Amino acid sequence: MSEIYDDQTFFKAYGKLPRSLDGLKVAGEWPALKRLIPDLKGKKVLDLGCGYGWHCQYFAENGAEVIGLDASEKMIAQARQKNNHQNITYVVGSMENLDFPSEQFDFPSEQFDLVFSSLTIHYLADFPKLVQDVRRILRPSGQFLFSVEHPIYTSRKEQDFIYDANGQALFFPVDNYFKTGARQTHFLGSPVEKFHRTVEDFIEPLLENGFSLRHLVEPVPTSEVIQQFHWENELRRPMMLIISAEKKIMTPKNHDEN
Amino acid sequence: MSEIYDDQTFFKAYGKLPRSLDGLKVAGEWPALKRLIPDLKGKKVLDLGCGYGWHCQYFAENGAEVIGLDASEKMIAQARQKNNHQNITYVVGSMENLDFPSEQFDFPSEQFDLVFSSLTIHYLADFPKLVQDVRRILRPSGQFLFSVEHPIYTSRKEQDFIYDANGQALFFPVDNYFKTGARQTHFLGSPVEKFHRTVEDFIEPLLENGFSLRHLVEPVPTSEVIQQFHWENELRRPMMLIISAEKKIMTPKNHDEN
Numbered sequence: 001m002s003e004i005y006d007d008q009t010f011f012k013a014y015g016k017l018p019r020s021l022d023g024l025k026v027a028g029e030w031p032a033l034k035r036l037i038p039d040l041k042g043k044k045v046l047d048l049g050c051g052y053g054w055h056c057q058y059f060a061e062n063g064a065e066v067i068g069l070d071a072s073e074k075m076i077a078q079a080r081q082k083n084n085h086q087n088i089t090y091v092v093g094s095m096e097n098l099d100f101p102s103e104q105f106d107f108p109s110e111q112f113d114l115v116f117s118s119l120t121i122h123y124l125a126d127f128p129k130l131v132q133d134v135r136r137i138l139r140p141s142g143q144f145l146f147s148v149e150h151p152i153y154t155s156r157k158e159q160d161f162i163y164d165a166n167g168q169a170l171f172f173p174v175d176n177y178f179k180t181g182a183r184q185t186h187f188l189g190s191p192v193e194k195f196h197r198t199v200e201d202f203i204e205p206l207l208e209n210g211f212s213l214r215h216l217v218e219p220v221p222t223s224e225v226i227q228q229f230h231w232e233n234e235l236r237r238p239m240m241l242i243i244s245a246e247k248k249i250m251t252p253k254n255h256d257e258n
Numbered sequence: 259m260s261e262i263y264d265d266q267t268f269f270k271a272y273g274k275l276p277r278s279l280d281g282l283k284v285a286g287e288w289p290a291l292k293r294l295i296p297d298l299k300g301k302k303v304l305d306l307g308c309g310y311g312w313h314c315q316y317f318a319e320n321g322a323e324v325i326g327l328d329a330s331e332k333m334i335a336q337a338r339q340k341n342n343h344q345n346i347t348y349v350v351g352s353m354e355n356l357d358f359p360s361e362q363f364d365f366p367s368e369q370f371d372l373v374f375s376s377l378t379i380h381y382l383a384d385f386p387k388l389v390q391d392v393r394r395i396l397r398p399s400g401q402f403l404f405s406v407e408h409p410i411y412t413s414r415k416e417q418d419f420i421y422d423a424n425g426q427a428l429f430f431p432v433d434n435y436f437k438t439g440a441r442q443t444h445f446l447g448s449p450v451e452k453f454h455r456t457v458e459d460f461i462e463p464l465l466e467n468g469f470s471l472r473h474l475v476e477p478v479p480t481s482e483v484i485q486q487f488h489w490e491n492e493l494r495r496p497m498m499l500i501i502s503a504e505k506k507i508m509t510p511k512n513h514d515e516n
Binding site: 174175204237 | 410413414420428429430431432433434435436437456457458461462465470471472473474475476478493494495496499
């Protein structure tokens with residue numbers, strides 16, 4: 001997983017993004033994501049790759065006890081300043097191994113009602129392992145809700161439209177869709193390694209590991225946000241995918257399913 | 259829904275397709291589709307848009323009692339000749355209204371174990387209505403299994419790669435992804451109206467209408483078929499989507515779900 005978020009140049013550029021400065025209200029996918037968040041009152045929530053902690057703050061303000069996990073010390077330092085609700089515990093640690101995310105911390109089984117992740121899983125090489133880890137730490141009927149860059153958006157490392165001579169976007173190109181794995185991309189001027197997977201690659205590991213799908217949403221920014229940032233091209237290709245899945249209570253029937 | 263399949267010119271061209279001549283063994287998606295077909299012994303199966311009846315024949319040969327429904331009289335006439343297993347009943351009728359698909363036929367509730375459709379639903383304007391109809395005629399725990407052209411493949415009416423001056427495919431273009439609805443496309447030299455929908459548009463109506471998702475598969479032809487027909491470009495973009503869903507047995511808990 002990329003530790004780019006601890007790079008000084010990248011970190012500065014990231015800090016100037018609208019969503020870094022102003023949080024959820026300028027994140028195009030937030031209205032769609034918010035609708036899928038279950039009741040938070042008295043619930044235990046884990047935010048994987050919590051960044052500046054905007055989502056942690058939302059969960060805490062709505063009654064949850066929250067753990068925000070991020071591999072970047074710089075991010076966690078910012079989160080502790082910007083989004084410091086008393087019911088949030090920030091932890092520097094990796095989501096690649098939720099058995100031992102950090103030396104100071106571990107996650108006993110079946111303790112969370114919601115495991116959440118915003119735009120981090122496309123940095124992760126092994127999604128099926130994450131699904132198994134999340135399943136272990138979720139309570140029965142607990143939910144796994146996450147957003148990722150859409151497989152259409154990640155298929156080519158350029159992650160951009162094709163433009164004509166006047167700079168008008170012609171269409172969004174897809175290629176090597178079934179050649180999944182690492183992509184050496186650029187984000188905010190810095191090289192970043194992301195992992196491309198298909199839609200199937202997101203869904204089947206959930207269904208195979210004791211989850212039932214609750215929602216699959218391809219979010220589009222609200223018309224206000226589209227206007228504010230001139231994001232009309234957002235309607236031309238999917239950029240994000242939001243998935244909500246519930247940990248099934250195991251019964252003999254569930255175990256027999258193919 | 260397009261009645262193109264009763265057009266003489268189109269029908270002749272369709273009859274020369276590998277899959278029309280040689281059936282399932284040359285259909286690139288068949289190995290993936292076949293794996294998702296449940297046990298057929300003694301089961302009742304409905305094939306929506308059965309065409310030449312290749313799938314009906316497979317279902318019947320594996321022990322099912324089968325109804326093959328197709329809006330095209332020409333298709334049904336061919337099916338009766340080519341795939342005439344005694345346990346298949348072919349019916350000319352529309353899948354747009356499964357309450358009254360034809361004057362001679364109706365479908366009582368909860369009679370099928372499997373409702374199947376191969377590459378027909380992208381001709382259909384109203385998918386949520388189909389889902390509700392299928393739910394009604396399926397037995398509890400019955401399955402709805404279908405293949406469609408992938409939303410990536412249907413977003414632009416051209417449905418083709420962008421080529422360079424030497425005729426080499428550069429990439430597959432996506433556009434107007436969120437502008438769902440009719441597309442005036444061409445298939446085998448004839449104009450055909452198809453309906454573009456997003457991945458979300460296929461999944462959410464199932465989850466909202468009492469189905470649980472069993473599988474979401476983006477099939478790739480076997481390496482043998484890729485070699486035989488020089489289909490290397492099939493690995494560059496998804497062309498088909500296969501979805502398998504199960505009719506949930508309603509409980510008070512299911513009814514409460516959002």
